[in-house]
Each structure stands twice: as structure tokens, then as C-alpha cells.
Amino acid sequence: xxxxxxxxxxxxxxxxxxxxxxxxxxxxxxxxxxxxxxxxxxxxxxxxxxxxxxxxxxxxxxxxxxxxxxxxxxxxxxxxxxxxxxxxxxxxxxxxxxxxxxxxxxxxxxx
Amino acid sequence: xxxxxxxxxxxxxxxxxxxxxxxxxxxxxxxxxxxxxxxxxxxxxxxxxxxxxxxxxxxxxxxxxxxxxxxxxxxxxxxxxxxxxxxxxxxxxxxxxxxxxxxxxxxxxxxxxxx
Numbered sequence: 001x002x003x004x005x006x007x008x009x010x011x012x013x014x015x016x017x018x019x020x021x022x023x024x025x026x027x028x029x030x031x032x033x034x035x036x037x038x039x040x041x042x043x044x045x046x047x048x049x050x051x052x053x054x055x056x057x058x059x060x061x062x063x064x065x066x067x068x069x070x071x072x073x074x075x076x077x078x079x080x081x082x083x084x085x086x087x088x089x090x091x092x093x094x095x096x097x098x099x100x101x102x103x104x105x106x107x108x109x110x111x
Numbered sequence: 112x113x114x115x116x117x118x119x120x121x122x123x124x125x126x127x128x129x130x131x132x133x134x135x136x137x138x139x140x141x142x143x144x145x146x147x148x149x150x151x152x153x154x155x156x157x158x159x160x161x162x163x164x165x166x167x168x169x170x171x172x173x174x175x176x177x178x179x180x181x182x183x184x185x186x187x188x189x190x191x192x193x194x195x196x197x198x199x200x201x202x203x204x205x206x207x208x209x210x211x212x213x214x215x216x217x218x219x220x221x222x223x224x225x226x
Contacts, residue, residue: 033214042115042201042217043154088153098167099215101153 006089006102014110019076021105023089024069030092032065032072033099037086046074046087051094079109115218117202123224126192132221134185134202143185144215145177146201154201160185192225199223 006023013019023032031050035043049056049065049072056063062075076083086106090099115136124130134143142161146154159167160179168177174196176188185202199222203215 040199042219045214045216048214098156098159104153
């Protein structure tokens with residue numbers, strides 16, 4: 001089964017609004033990463049948060065990690081049409097050496 | 112150079128064909144990966160190379176054969192594929208020292224169609 005589960009599966013918002021995506025996982029992790037994928041293209045790394053970190057910022061992105069709840073959230077502020085993409089969380093388990101991707105959230109930002 | 116390149120972008124092959132996918136990076140990364148991605152699904156790991164040695168094979172059928180000729184190149188040889196193998200094949204690399212702790216850099220993928 002997938003290590004990461006994301007919700008919502010799909011999110012549609014207007015330009016300028018904030019978008020929040022959530023990721024839950026099952027086992028202990030070393031770090032959690034968020035990636036973006038434009039339709040049919042490769043993935044682009046957005047941000048990495050380690051298990052001993054609670055919050056991280058990068059530009060308009062804010063990621064939180066709650067290891068007690070085994071969950072993370074990605075907030076995109078002041079969204080733009082160009083943010084339209086699929087967003088995946090990926091976890092690196094403490095006992096493993098591979099990333100496991102969640103099912104992804106399809107974000108649509110309407111101009 | 113901070114990108115991973117993949118060729119070809121698109122590939123259509125019959126079930127009896129032999130073809131190869133190529134991946135190249137010049138970032139000095141020592142870990143390279145092959146993923147398979149079906150439509151609207153997350154990438155699934157197939158193989159991991161660390162320092163040009165195969166370190167992970169996710170029980171991939173033998174009709175997929177990876178090869179890492181040097182630290183910059185990664186190939187995936189395809190033979191006798193099935194229509195269900197049609198997917199986007201993604202290559203990635205990371206600045207690993209033998210374990211995966213870092214972000215991965217992905218190529219744009221090869222869209223494979225098996226007829």
C-alpha cells in the first residue's frame with residue numbers, strides 16, 4: 001500500500017487564493033518531500049522537511065510536519081494559474097532507502 | 112548543468128521490438144533511478160543505482176534491463192514488452208552518498224506506448 005495518502009485528490013481555486021494540500025503517512029520517516037508535476041512532464045522538487053523540523057518556508061510555499069500525527073501540509077499562498085499541476089508528497093522511511101510517493105493532489109488554479 | 116535529460120521523448124514499439132531509453136546527468140550525482148508512472152498515479156520506483164552499481168530492483172520483470180555504463184549515464188533496455196507496460200518512464204538522480212537522503216532531480220520522461 002502507498003506510504004503517503006493525500007487529500008484532497010483534486011482542488012480547484014481562483015487565482016490569488018491559497019491552496020492547502022495534506023499528506024498522511026504510516027511509518028517513521030527520515031524526511032518528507034513535496035514535488036510538483038505539470039501534465040505529462042517530470043517532477044520538480046519543491047521542498048524537503050526533515051523529521052526534526054516542524055515548519056519550512058520557500059517563497060510562496062509553506063510546509064508543516066507533525067510527526068505525532070504522521071501528517072504534513074503544503075500551503076501555496078497567492079496562487080497563480082501557473083501553479084496548476086499535480087502535487088505529490090514523498091517520504092523517506094528511517095528504515096529504508098527509497099522514496100515512496102503519495103497518490104497526489106491535482107490543483108487547478110483558475111485565472 | 113542542473114538538469115536530467117532523457118531520450119527519446121516518445122517511443123512506440125511492438126511487443127517483439129528491442130529498444131532502449133537513455134538518461135543523462137552532469138551534476139556529479141552518484142545515485143540514479145528509474146520510475147514508471149501510469150496516468151493519474153504516482154511514480155513507482157523500478158531501479159536504483161548507487162555508484163554505478165544496482166542497489167535496488169523492485170521486483171521488476173526481466174523484460175526491463177537497466178544499465179549504468181558510467182556515473183553520468185543510465186539506460187533502460189526494453190524487450191518483449193506488454194501493452195500494460197505503456198507508461199511515462201522517468202529517470203532521476205540525487206547527490207547521494209549511497210543512501211537516499213536528498214532531493215531527487217527528475218528528467219522530463221519518455222512516453223512509451225507498446226502496441
